Amino acid sequence: MVVLSKPAVIEHLSLVNNTIFHGVPLIDLSKPDSNSLLVKACREFGFFKVINHGVPTEFITKLESLAIHFFSLPLSEKEKAGLTAPDPLAMATRKLAPMEICIVNGYVSSVKKMACEILEMLAEGLKIEPRNIFSKLVMDEESDSIFRLNHYPPCPDDQFKGRNLIGFGEHTDPQIISVLRSNNTSGLQVLLKDGNWISVPPDQNSFFINVGDSLQVMTNGMFKSVRHRVVANTSKSRISMIYFGGPPLCEKIAPLPSLMKGEDSLYREFTWFEYKKSAYKSRLDENRLGRFEKLQPPCVNKERKIVLS
Ligand SMILES: C=C1C[C@]23C[C@@]1(O)CC[C@H]2[C@@]12CC[C@H](O)[C@@](C)(C(=O)O1)[C@H]2[C@@H]3C(=O)O
Ligand SMILES: O=C(O)CCC(=O)C(=O)O
Numbered sequence: 001m002v003v004l005s006k007p008a009v010i011e012h013l014s015l016v017n018n019t020i021f022h023g024v025p026l027i028d029l030s031k032p033d034s035n036s037l038l039v040k041a042c043r044e045f046g047f048f049k050v051i052n053h054g055v056p057t058e059f060i061t062k063l064e065s066l067a068i069h070f071f072s073l074p075l076s077e078k079e080k081a082g083l084t085a086p087d088p089l090a091m092a093t094r095k096l097a098p099m100e101i102c103i104v105n106g107y108v109s110s111v112k113k114m115a116c117e118i119l120e121m122l123a124e125g126l127k128i129e130p131r132n133i134f135s136k137l138v139m140d141e142e143s144d145s146i147f148r149l150n151h152y153p154p155c156p157d158d159q160f161k162g163r164n165l166i167g168f169g170e171h172t173d174p175q176i177i178s179v180l181r182s183n184n185t186s187g188l189q190v191l192l193k194d195g196n197w198i199s200v201p202p203d204q205n206s207f208f209i210n211v212g213d214s215l216q217v218m219t220n221g222m223f224k225s226v227r228h229r230v231v232a233n234t235s236k237s238r239i240s241m242i243y244f245g246g247p248p249l250c251e252k253i254a255p256l257p258s259l260m261k262g263e264d265s266l267y268r269e270f271t272w273f274e275y276k277k278s279a280y281k282s283r284l285d286e287n288r289l290g291r292f293e294k295l296q297p298p299c300v301n302k303e304r305k306i307v308l309s
């Protein structure tokens with residue numbers, strides 16, 4: 001954990017595109033207008049909350065109990081399970097009992113299905129074909145996806161003298177889509193375009209969705225890969241479970257021609273392997289897409305002056 005030298009600025013009302021930010025977009029997946037609302041949320045924030053998601057409550061509660069049990073074990077026991085192994089991609093299912101593997105698998109397959117449905121609704125909302133243009137990457141047998149359980153113990157205020165403690169530093173997720181659920185403890189914050197961090201009220205019955213860097217590239221920057229972080233709670237422990245849906249390692253990632261409509265491509269093509277290799281060498285807070293951006297030529301405005309874009 002990192003101690004911030006200054007308290008973080010947390011604004012709940014912020015200006016976005018000259019309008020007041022009223023909160024995290026909430027999308028009811030069972031409603032007929034959800035496709036266009038999903039597209040709007042991905043364009044404006046790259047972050048939203050979904051309800052009527054179809055993930056059975058039983059899978060969620062079982063996984064949460066498993067996580068609580070696991071994180072309460074002594075460190076030596078946790079190390080045996082391999083979850084704190086130096087390999088950052090160590091899978092949560094290593095050395096778990098068969099019953100526990102069933103719980104993790106049940107949850108992950110259900111969340112993956114929901115993530116793919118959202119990706120298909122996004123393709124429909126964007127009016128691009130085929131409908132599975134994004135979801136097929138995550139559905140692929142070779143999809144390089146990760147599932148992660150995080151535990152943030154409480155950090156009492158008196159001990160840290162009112163300073164905000166960062167539990168997970170600011171970053172964007174490199175994959176296509178991330179599906180996050182947490183217990184009812186706050187901590188997650190997202191960065192708005194105006195530079196303000198907003199705290200996301202926890203909601204254990206909903207899922208929070210992040211656009212990942214790869215989806216930002218495929219939409220040529222139309223969808224935003226949101227910068228987020230976790231601040232430790234002073235009194236309660238936070239448990240989160242995140243599914244990161246990624247493409248196969250050999251998949252070429254580039255802006256989709258059907259979305260460019262004569263625009264220049266903002267990014268050069270890369271394979272997910274290339275991006276991931278570079279991402280995993282980067283610092284957590286780095287702008288990882290920077291080195292894949294194309295230099296934009298100066299453009300000419302209506303008054304025929306050269307302006308730098
Ligand atoms: C510092 C790092 C941790 C991270 C790999 C990286 O080198 C940069 C990206 C980080 C991140 C952020 C989103 C996910 O939590 C994660 C699993 C991922 O795919 O990229 C983490 C990586 C990690 O914790 O290993
Ligand atoms: O634990 C959380 O709530 C968010 C963690 C996160 O952003 C990540 O693991 O990439």
Ligand SMILES: [Fe+2]
Pocket residue numbers: 171172173228
């Ligand atoms: Fe993240």
